[in-house]
Structure formats: structure tokens, C-alpha cells
Amino acid sequence: MNTYGGIMVKTSRKNTWLRLIMVSALLLSMFVTIPKAANAEDELNLRVKGAILIDADSGKILYQKNADKSLGIASMSKMMTEYLLLDAINDGKITWDQKYKVSEYAYKISQNRALSNVPLRADGEYTIRELYEAMAIYSANGATIAIAETIAGSETEFVNMMNKKAKKMGLKNYTFVNSTGLNNAQLDGMEPAGTGKTAENKMPAKSVAKLAYHLLKDHPDVLKTSSITKKTFREGTDDAIKMSNWNFMLPGLVFEYEGVDGLKTGTTDFAGYCFTGTATRNGTRLIAVVLDAVDAKGEGTYKARFDATRALFDYGFNQFTTEEIVPANYTFKGQKSIPVIDGKEDKVNIATKEAISIMVKTSDRDLYKPKLVLDKKELDAPVKKGAVVGHVEIEKTEGKDYGFIDGEVNNAEVVTTNTVEKSGWISRAFKGIGNFFSDLWNKIF
Numbered sequence: 028m029n030t031y032g033g034i035m036v037k038t039s040r041k042n043t044w045l046r047l048i049m050v051s052a053l054l055l056s057m058f059v060t061i062p063k064a065a066n067a068e069d070e071l072n073l074r075v076k077g078a079i080l081i082d083a084d085s086g087k088i089l090y091q092k093n094a095d096k097s098l099g100i101a102s103m104s105k106m107m108t109e110y111l112l113l114d115a116i117n118d119g120k121i122t123w124d125q126k127y128k129v130s131e132y133a134y135k136i137s138q139n140r141a142l143s144n145v146p147l148r149a150d151g152e153y154t155i156r157e158l159y160e161a162m163a164i165y166s167a168n169g170a171t172i173a174i175a176e177t178i179a180g181s182e183t184e185f186v187n188m189m190n191k192k193a194k195k196m197g198l199k200n201y202t203f204v205n206s207t208g209l210n211n212a213q214l215d216g217m218e219p220a221g222t223g224k225t226a227e228n229k230m231p232a233k234s235v236a237k238l239a240y241h242l243l244k245d246h247p248d249v250l251k252t253s254s255i256t257k258k259t260f261r262e263g264t265d266d267a268i269k270m271s272n273w274n275f276m277l278p279g280l281v282f283e284y285e286g287v288d289g290l291k292t293g294t295t296d297f298a299g300y301c302f303t304g305t306a307t308r309n310g311t312r313l314i315a316v317v318l319d320a321v322d323a324k325g326e327g328t329y330k331a332r333f334d335a336t337r338a339l340f341d342y343g344f345n346q347f348t349t350e351e352i353v354p355a356n357y358t359f360k361g362q363k364s365i366p367v368i369d370g371k372e373d374k375v376n377i378a379t380k381e382a383i384s385i386m387v388k389t390s391d392r393d394l395y396k397p398k399l400v401l402d403k404k405e406l407d408a409p410v411k412k413g414a415v416v417g418h419v420e421i422e423k424t425e426g427k428d429y430g431f432i433d434g435e436v437n438n439a440e441v442v443t444t445n446t447v448e449k450s451g452w453i454s455r456a457f458k459g460i461g462n463f464f465s466d467l468w469n470k471i472f
Contacts, residue, residue, distance in 0.1 A: 076319035077232035083312035088429035099298025104208030137169020165270035175206035253289035370408030408449035
């Protein structure tokens with residue numbers, strides 16, 4: 028009889044296989060570890076092809092899932108059209124009261140009520156503000172084409188502008204083939220020159236979030252329009268049409284979520300149900316993007332995209348806080364100063380110029396540590412107070428950190444905190460002589 032883990036096993040040939048199995052099991056148990064806690068992607072269990080959540084102030088990425096894969100974005104494309112329009116308004120190239128005369132292209136697309144549209148009259152004139160509100164609130168496609176033509180002369184040239192702006196913003200893996208986000212097959216053979224007959228706008232969730240981030244940074248007034256739940260187009264005329272915002276998370280609508288005031292939905296057969304939402308609570312604004320959301324049955328629905336967005340917002344608002352990682356005037360242990368050459372003092376003190384605060388998961392607060400990066404290891408006198416000598420980077424010691432939507436910005440300058448004047452020539456001469464004999468002594472002995 029032999030004992031394996033406290034179990035008596037008869038040592039006959041008949042039990043050889045049993046003994047081997049039990050020994051193997053015992054050995055295996057020695058190396059089995061407790062599974063790690065589920066990461067955010069597992070915790071949220073989002074039924075989407077791509078998603079991301081960021082802090083709208085700093086661009087800190089709080090969550091992402093398949094965020095670098097280029098997918099259909101449908102009418103969320105109109106955020107780029109909005110950006111270019113608001114740029115043109117700010118630059119004085121276009122005014123809100125400017126009139127647009129309807130082209131044949133814009134007219135034909137606007138008559139298709141299977142798409143989101145406000146029908147435009149073939150002989151009508153509309154202000155840019157009317158067209159903008161129809162686009163931002165009701166996702167009107169004919170109105171969007173009208174804006175593109177006003178800015179660039181044609182949608183073909185406008186698409187070139189969209190792609191150039193995307194490159195300048197630093198977006199990745201994007202494709203713009205029209206101003207609306209429709210499939211080109213829905214444009215009745217009038218798609219922009221050089222684009223495919225069935226082509227459609229594509230972008231990863233990360234690039235969509237970056238576009239939204241810049242839109243809110245550069246044109247925050249967009250929220251004044253994106254937050255309107257209902258409005259009548261051409262009110263008081265025979266062309267009056269009631270417009271209801273497709274963002275059902277706005278106050279008073281069916282999937283209302285506290286603090287939501289934008290930004291843009293998108294739906295096509297290719298892209299599925301998509302949404303770029305933004306919400307603010309207690310001074311914190313978040314941006315969430317979901318691409319091709321489905322329900323538990325695997326079917327794309329309006330509710331599915333808003334449910335996914337709700338889960339992202341709950342995760343961000345409930346589990347993250349903005350924390351000061353490094354205070355202003357912070358000094359590093361072991362590196363509170365750097366040497367000064369030919370100065371009245373041999374060294375100058377250094378510290379961070381400003382505090383560093385970032386949004387982090389509350390439970391991970393102690394995992395973020397400052398790292399000193401010096402550009403210079405010594406300075407030549409004279410040295411002025413406030414001279415930049417390096418910067419601080421924040422590193423997470425354990426686990427994954429997604430970084431920032433616009434690159435690494437979690438650093439602060441390290442500067443000198445006092446002045447060191449240059450020593451006189453006599454003092455430098457004596458110091459030089461002293462150094463000479465000191466070096467000589469060291470070489471001899």
C-alpha cells in the first residue's frame with residue numbers, strides 16, 4: 028500500500044494506471060493558480076464589435092474593446108461634416124444666415140423618406156442654420172449634402188476635405204467616401220467621384236472617439252444643438268416637419284440617461300447600430316463609442332446600442348475618479364537637485380512645475396507612480412529659476428493602462444526652483460587648480 032495525498036492506493040499492477048493518474052493530478056494541482064480577476068472587457072460583457080470610453084477633458088482612455096479595428100460608422104460620419112462646417116463658420120467663410128439653393132443631387136436624396144430626411148424643395152432656399160439643425164438633430168442626409176456643397180462646391184471636394192482633416196487630427200484607418208455616412212448605393216448613382224458604387228465610411232472606435240474629442244474641444248457649442256430633443260423644421264411654413272432626435276438617451280426620451288447631451292447616432296445595414304454618446308456628471312464629461320451593437324439574441328436594435336452605452340457610462344462614472352498623482356513642487360527622492368558647472372553653488376534644486384491629475388479607476392489609485400525623465404544631467408551657470416530640465420511621466424506599475432486618445436499627455440515639466448549665479452573668474456581659477464591637484468592625487472594614489 029502507498030499513500031498519495033492522504034489516499035491509500037493498493038500497489039498492484041492492476042492499479043498502476045490509477046496511481047499514475049493520481050500522481051499527475053497532484054503535480055498539476057501544485058501549479059494551478061487562482062484565475063485573475065476579470066478585466067473590464069469581461070466585466071462589461073458588451074455585445075458590440077467595437078467600443079471605447081474616454082474622459083472628454085484629458086482624453087484618458089478608460090476602457091476599450093476591439094477599438095483599433097476599422098468598422099462601419101454610418102451617420103456618425105456627420106460629426107466630421109459638423110466639424111468642418113463649424114470651422115468654416117469660425118473662419119468667416121460661411122455665415123449662419125447664408126442661403127443655399129438646392130442642387131439636383133441634394134433634392135433627390137432629400138426626397139427619400141426611407142432615409143432620415145427633411146424634404147427640400149427643388150426651387151427652395153434654406154439657411155445654413157436650418158440645414159445644420161436638420162443634420163445635427165434629425166441626421167437629415169439631403170441637408171448634409173447641401174452643407175457639403177456649400178463648403179466645398181461639391182461633395183467630391185468635400186470628401187477630400189474630410190480625409191485631409193482626419194489626417195491632420197491624427198485619426199487612424201479611416202475611410203470617408205461621402206459626407207453623410209450612407210452607403211454609396213443609396214445615393215442614386217450620384218456618389219462622389221472616385222469612390223466605389225457600394226463603398227461606405229469606416230473608422231475604428233478609437234478614431235471615432237478622437238473625432239468626437241476634438242469636436243467637443245474645438246466646437247463645444249455643438250452640444251447646444253445635439254441636445255435638442257425635438258424641433259420643427261421650417262416651422263410656420265407649408266414645409267414644416269417635426270424632427271425628433273435619434274439619440275434616445277436625451278432627457279425625456281425612452282432611454283434617458285442623466286447628463287447625456289449628445290452626440291450622434293448611426294445606422295446602416297453594413298455598420299449596424301452605432302452611437303457616439305457624451306454625458307456629464309459632477310464636472311466630469313465622458314465620451315462613449317459603440318459600433319455594431321446587438322442584443323442577447325444577436326440582433327441589432329436601437330435599444331442594444333443605448334444599453335451598451337449605458338453600461339460604459341455607468342462603468343466610467345461609478346468606478347473612476349480624477350486623482351492627483353503628483354502635486355505641484357514635487358521633488359524626487361534621490362534626485363532633488365542636479366549639478367551646476369561654474370556656479371556659485373555646485374547644484375540647483377529641481378521640482379515639478381505643476382500638479383498631475385488624471386482619471387483612474389479608484390481601486391487602482393496606488394498603482395500609478397511618477398517617473399522622472401531628465402533632459403540634462405548638469406547645467407552651465409548661470410541658471411535661472413524656472414528653467415526646464417525634464418518632465419515627469421506617470422506609469423502604472425501593474426495591469427493594463429490604455430493611455431490617452433491624443434497621445435501621451437500625462438506629464439508635467441520639471442524645473443529649477445532657485446537661481447544659481449556664475450562664479451567669478453578668480454573663484455573658477457582656484458576651483459580649476461583644486462580640481463587639477465585632486466585629479467593628480469587620485470591618479471597617484
